[in-house]
Ligand SMILES: NC(=O)NCCC(=O)O
């Protein structure tokens with residue numbers, strides 16, 4: 001059956017790959033560390049009896065052929081990359097969970113009727129190219145080739161070269177989309193990265209939908225000037241405008257929906273001198289909701305606020321939409337199956353939205369997806385202190401296994 | 411007499427030293443370019459008959475002994491360094507004006523009764539160490555030795571090494587303060603760096619006082635978190651707090667005095683990720699007024715606003731006071747002399763405050779100072795487009811010459 005000791009050993013072994021000085025995880029997408037982690041997993045997959053291949057995007061697919069309906073496919077998985085100084089559960093837990101199902105079946109002699117695939121998606125986090133979900137985007141055929149050909153990573157290395165360093169190439173990645181018509185569903189176990197399960201006192205929860213991010217870049221252009229010699233009423237201060245805008249962005253989600261969020265995470269000031277009135281400010285706004293209508297309404301309001309504020313401060317406003325991914329609802333029939341699986345463990349099934357993006361969000365554009373969240377200590381993620389108890393991890397894998405079996409038998 | 415062609419040629423020759431690709435001036439304090447410009451000036455000073463020496467701070471002093479009261483000293487000068495891509499008038503005009511007075515006297519046979527000194531102060535602008543006025547601070551004995559020993563320049567080079575590269579050393583600089591007890595006054599011609607003279611249609615103006623800057627570093631510390639998965643009501647967003655604060659800082663000077671200004675020029679966000687709630691923001695606030703009371707009141711209000719805003723957003727506020735220089739009023743008796751000089755040119759004498767800092771601000775802590783401002787095209791400075799007409803420059807030098815002669819004869 002599901003083996004807690006094996007899970008603990010495997011989480012521990014993976015945590016050694018790319019361990020940072022803060023005891024965090026340093027496995028950026030397409031790095032040697034990500035590749036090393038994939039290689040270790042490939043070994044465990046083969047030992048479990050899976051037929052393993054890698055696609056042109058570096059996604060690893062371990063296949064167990066179905067006994068009866070081998071043309072029908074059920075998938076599970078996640079990613080192995082991390083943010084630069086991240087935690088050890090975000091990603092690896094989902095991959096290990098998907099594999100543990102196979103090891104458990106092997107031991108119990110269970111033979112699934114449909115084909116089962118364990119998937120490791122490449123470069124989910126987005127720390128390398130400020131976009132992320134690279135592997136799941138490629139597999140589902142949503143890659144923007146023009147954009148990716150032009151992109152450099154955070155160290156200034158072109159996309160093409162980064163791929164080559166990882167033993168891949170652009171054409172292979174652009175060609176790696178697959179046919180999903182025979183895939184019934186994709187399931188992902190993931191840490192919650194929030195505090196709701198902790199507050200409810202529950203080990204696992206069922207994701208009701210995945211919020212779709214809209215990433216806007218917003219610029220304010222005023223006029224640089226001497227901080228000492230320019231009277232207050234003769235300024236076009238880009239940062240005064242930007243500051244007022246940031247304050248308003250913070251207040252607006254509550255007006256639109258209870259689940260909507262908006263975050264100004266990145267902000268740069270030019271020329272950024274102590275005694276120089278800022279001539280230009282460039283920032284990003286991350287806007288999300290689980291409902292497309294309210295997410296798009298919030299994005300419209302944010303743009304409207306920027307234009308109004310720009311006018312008020314006599315500054316010019318510009319926009320650049322970096323990302324707009326539709327939110328992914330989880331189908332009623334999938335929720336029913338996961339609820340049944342969770343109830344079989346005597347756990348109260350609770351639905352909660354995912355504000356964070358996941359590989360399941362991209363896969364959800366092609367096939368039904370389901371996600372099981374695991375309680376996160378203090379809601380912390382993307383940080384070495386990220387932690388979920390072994391007991392909670394094991395319960396989530398039991399829930400995943402039961403979910404997959406119910407899907408196999410459907 | 412005052413020779414416009416000579417002024418034009420000398421301004422042109424100096425503009426070649428450190429010329430930037432944008433046709434701006436690139437003569438950072440203590441750079442080879444600043445030294446080269448000082449060397450050229452030293453040659454011209456000697457040719458004009460001055461006895462030239464350099465002090466331990468790299469300040470150049472050209473002396474013309476008085477015919478009668480040689481123990482009484484009258485000084486004039488400015489600086490030759492520039493901001494990284496600055497203009498060709500900010501600094502050089504004041505130095506050339508002080509020297510032109512000597513050349514004019516030489517030609518007319520005028521012998522000053524008191525000793526006259528032409529001074530070139532080192533590293534006025536502050537682009538190198540984010541402080542500035544290094545030469546005038548050293549000469550007036552206001553150097554904070556502990557702070558300067560610890561400081562690195564913008565390239566990360568320690569103060570000590572920067573000085574050594576310029577042929578100077580720390581002990582020499584710390585020892586370079588001089589006795590000002592026999593100095594009657596210091597005069598500085600400088601471009602206005604504002605639009606008031608242009609609006610009044612006047613070539614020159616008389617500085618009524620020099621605003622004293624207070625440079626505060628203000629920090630907001632909240633909690634970084636996931637931009638997608640953290641509900642709006644569970645955030646400690648340092649940038650939301652900082653943005654609201656910036657907006658309030660912008661509104662506050664008008665409540666305190668008509669001449670007060672406050673500028674948030676520098677702002678950094680940590681960790682500055684698109685999808686990460688900012689955990690920390692550090693910014694600078696430049697606060698100035700020509701009256702000490704209102705300047706200090708504004709600084710107090712800014713601090714109070716930071717504390718209030720920090721509390722409102724559940725973030726921690728910290729302060730670090732980098733600079734607080736007292737404003738320097740110009741004495742009534744000095745204003746009278748400059749007014750008489752300006753009127754002798756048939757120019758309406760208009761008083762205006764200086765919001766910008768100048769070497770005269772440091773010297774003004776020891777002896778009476780006077781400043782003559784020259785009309786700036788569009789008020790632009792610290793930019794290659796900085797410009798004052800040759801006619802305006804020449805008029806300012808006539809005003810300076812007459813001012814010095816009146817002081818000599820007093
Ligand atoms: N799950 C997760 O942290 N995804 C990173 C991408 C995002 O949601 O901003």
Ligand SMILES: NC(=O)NCCC(=O)O
Pocket residue numbers: 228275534535536542603765766767768
């Ligand atoms: N005059 C001038 O630009 N000084 C630079 C220092 C300052 O006033 O901020």
